[in-house]
Amino acid sequence: MQILKQHSDHFWYMTPVAETDRPILGAVVGDTHTLMIDAGNSEAHTNLFLDALAGQGIKRPTLVALTHWHWDHIFGLSALTDTVSIASTATKAGIERLLPYSWDDVALAERVEDGREIAFCAEAIQLEYGEDRSMRVVLPTVTFEDTLTLDLGGVHVLLKHVGGDHAADAVVAYVPEGKVLFLGDALYANLYAPSWRMTPGQTLRLLDVLDQFDAEAYVWSHGQVVTRPEYEKDRDVLRSLARITLDFPGNKELITAQYEHLTERKVDEEEEELISFFVNGSNGEA
Numbered sequence: 001m002q003i004l005k006q007h008s009d010h011f012w013y014m015t016p017v018a019e020t021d022r023p024i025l026g027a028v029v030g031d032t033h034t035l036m037i038d039a040g041n042s043e044a045h046t047n048l049f050l051d052a053l054a055g056q057g058i059k060r061p062t063l064v065a066l067t068h069w070h071w072d073h074i075f076g077l078s079a080l081t082d083t084v085s086i087a088s089t090a091t092k093a094g095i096e097r098l099l100p101y102s103w104d105d106v107a108l109a110e111r112v113e114d115g116r117e118i119a120f121c122a123e124a125i126q127l128e129y130g131e132d133r134s135m136r137v138v139l140p141t142v143t144f145e146d147t148l149t150l151d152l153g154g155v156h157v158l159l160k161h162v163g164g165d166h167a168a169d170a171v172v173a174y175v176p177e178g179k180v181l182f183l184g185d186a187l188y189a190n191l192y193a194p195s196w197r198m199t200p201g202q203t204l205r206l207l208d209v210l211d212q213f214d215a216e217a218y219v220w221s222h223g224q225v226v227t228r229p230e231y232e233k234d235r236d237v238l239r240s241l242a243r244i245t246l247d248f249p250g251n252k253e254l255i256t257a258q259y260e261h262l263t264e265r266k267v268d269e270e271e272e273e274l275i276s277f278f279v280n281g282s283n284g285e286a
């Protein structure tokens, strides 16, 4: 079940759903405006969030910021008719590519076949929507290139285009009051590839960019809101694996051996998966 949680005076969020790929939705609550972060994967998702906010007496969002163009973060936009939507120009371009698409099973299967869609998303869309595929792709109203600062009244949000393997248009949202960094999907692997992958170069660059934010809480859109020490643990694993991958590109055995040597223990399941992403992202295989 999805729950609306209060993280601080200014930041609320609703927990994600793995099966239907519903990401965390955030609300940054200021004196003059409420900003919603990500629009949801369907009108049902969005409305569930809006109702939960209303239930807590929180002002309805007048602004919504998108973290990237992927369907599960934007399909709810059509339910936000009186909300000004904000996205990077790259995200808007990504959404524009979706405009001509149909979302019935045949069209989805065709796009999975030719690589424009991935099976994982097609299945989640089928689960979220059932037979009714009346979703309408809506373009964002306000766009920015690199950064945009919003003053919500006593609380601010910095939107920054950071890119990365998961989505070249990825934007993070930073709330200095409360030190929350909304990561979106930025640090996840590239799923729109023949095999899920991460490149050491993009990973190291992105981790350095994220290190510039003075944050105490980090929001992984398809995971949890974690503390800084928890984030740093995951960050250090990623950074270490990325660096080792540069020395042994595409070589699973050597990357694993070197990592186990450095950590003086066996890799766990999560690390094993990350190593496979780095192998896929560094050996040039199709």
Ligand SMILES: [Zn+2]
Binding pocket: 068, 070, 166, 167, 185
């Ligand atoms: Zn995504």
